[in-house]
Amino acid sequence: MGFEAEYLTRFQERQTLLFVDYAQGESVDLLPVEASMYGLCSVYRGEGSRSRRDRVLASVATRGRVDWHPIVSDLRMRLGDRSAYAIPDAASWGTVGAAMENDLVELIEIRNRLAIEEGFASYAHLAMWAEGLDLDGVKRFVVAARDSTLPGAHRTVDREHMTLETWFDDLERFGGPGPDDVPTAASELVRLLGLGEAADRISWVVRDQPIYGVAFALEIPDDVRILVGRSGSLSALVVAYHELGHALGHASNRATGVFRTWETTTDESMAVVMEAIAGRLLLTDDEREHIAVIEQCETARIATSLLFEFAVNERPGEGRTLFTEWHEPLVPIDDPAVWARDTFRSIDPFYLQGYLIGSVVAHATVEFLSDRFPDDPNEWGVWLVENYYAPGRAATLSDRLDALGDHRPRELDGVFRL
Numbered sequence: 333m334g335f336e337a338e339y340l341t342r343f344q345e346r347q348t349l350l351f352v353d354y355a356q357g358e359s360v361d362l363l364p365v366e367a368s369m370y371g372l373c374s375v376y377r378g379e380g381s382r383s384r385r386d387r388v389l390a391s392v393a394t395r396g397r398v399d400w401h402p403i404v405s406d407l408r409m410r411l412g413d414r415s416a417y418a419i420p421d422a423a424s425w426g427t428v429g430a431a432m433e434n435d436l437v438e439l440i441e442i443r444n445r446l447a448i449e450e451g452f453a454s455y456a457h458l459a460m461w462a463e464g465l466d467l468d469g470v471k472r473f474v475v476a477a478r479d480s481t482l483p484g485a486h487r488t489v490d491r492e493h494m495t496l497e498t499w500f501d502d503l504e505r506f507g508g509p510g511p512d513d514v515p516t517a518a519s520e521l522v523r524l525l526g527l528g529e530a531a532d533r534i535s536w537v538v539r540d541q542p543i544y545g546v547a548f549a550l551e552i553p554d555d556v557r558i559l560v561g562r563s564g565s566l567s568a569l570v571v572a573y574h575e576l577g578h579a580l581g582h583a584s585n586r587a588t589g590v591f592r593t594w595e596t597t598t599d600e601s602m603a604v605v606m607e608a609i610a611g612r613l614l615l616t617d618d619e620r621e622h623i624a625v626i627e628q629c630e631t632a633r634i635a636t637s638l639l640f641e642f643a644v645n646e647r648p649g650e651g652r653t654l655f656t657e658w659h660e661p662l663v664p665i666d667d668p669a670v671w672a673r674d675t676f677r678s679i680d681p682f683y684l685q686g687y688l689i690g691s692v693v694a695h696a697t698v699e700f701l702s703d704r705f706p707d708d709p710n711e712w713g714v715w716l717v718e719n720y721y722a723p724g725r726a727a728t729l730s731d732r733l734d735a736l737g738d739h740r741p742r743e744l745d746g747v748f749r750l
């Protein structure tokens with residue numbers, strides 16, 4: 333098998349392990365599969381052609397030589413496993429962060445060093461490059477997203493006495509009640525969009541735990557699974573729509589080889605698109621108002637978190653000071669050591685832009701679909717498969733937005749790497 337086929341096999345193997353870990357609660361060892369991905373990436377030499385497939389393979393291999401490096405894998409695995417730190421169950425977030433801080437600083441430093449060896453100015457530069465994004469353009473876009481939502485979000489935080497620790501519970505309470513059986517509620521959306529054929533390849537696992545969701549692609553397009561937590565709130569329903577967006581993208585992917593994998597920004601955008609479609613087609617005016625307030629708080633929080641991440645990537649030794657500086661305009665910070673317990677710094681670095689870019693993509697897509705097919709959600713489904721899902725990674729996010737014609741969102745113009 334060549335690099336491409338071998339990499340796809342390992343990629344899906346890793347997804348299967350993650351599913352076993354998250355959904356079945358068995359502890360799994362990711363190190364062997366990541367080591368084998370590292371081995372593949374380190375011997376890969378590009379063909380030098382400029383086809384989209386060769387460029388994707390080069391980007392996968394370049395990022396792989398950093399993300400799957402044995403030291404990076406090892407630190408990431410440790411940081412994902414609280415039991416490695418002997419922290420009491422009842423420990424505060426600050427205590428957890430303080431225990432993990434040295435490992436996280438080391439992880440950030442080594443990722444930067446490996447990225448520099450690959451010819452990039454930093455790991456942030458490499459990560460954005462591999463996503464097809466321009467670092468400076470993304471920063472400008474994120475600052476604008478933060479600035480336009482911070483005042484409103486801050487008022488909500490004040491009024492509801494929110495803290496980072498209570499953030500998600502507060503927003504869930506605020507959103508109000510939802511159906512008890514979210515997979516069944518989400519299947520109503522599938523029916524409206526006429527996507528039953530793809531949905532047959534998706535299975536749901538419900539675990540009784542805090543609101544939460546993840547989609548796993550064990551075999552693309554034939555075996556996609558969604559894990560969701562407890563039901564009964566509007567927030568939990570929105571999470572289910574979100575995960576359905578990820579899953580439909582994988583289950584409707586008609587591409588081959590590495591085009592079955594994804595750039596995380598594109599993947600997140602597809603999930604946020606489905607949230608917005610569900611909002612338009614299924615939610616009441618009252619529910620949509622609640623969601624808008626939640627979205628404003630979340631945009632402000634995620635943009636703040638990502639701007640902090642860019643800063644701490646440059647000065648990892650100053651995590652606590654930078655965390656307070658960036659977060660205090662939004663929410664009070666008691667113990668800045670909490671910065672080191674956030675898995676978006678360790679397990680999913682430079683991932684958060686996907687939610688922010690996705691939100692713009694989602695609103696533009698819903699406007700486009702409502703204009704183009706006003707009374708026919710079935711046509712929305714057909715359009716999504718043809719233009720967004722079927723091409724897989726052969727189509728960049730920017731390519732997909734071309735299909736929106738005049739509805740292509742101008743505010744994203746600067747974020748894509750040309």
Ligand SMILES: [Zn+2]
Nearest residue numbers: 574578600603
């Ligand atoms: Zn997602």
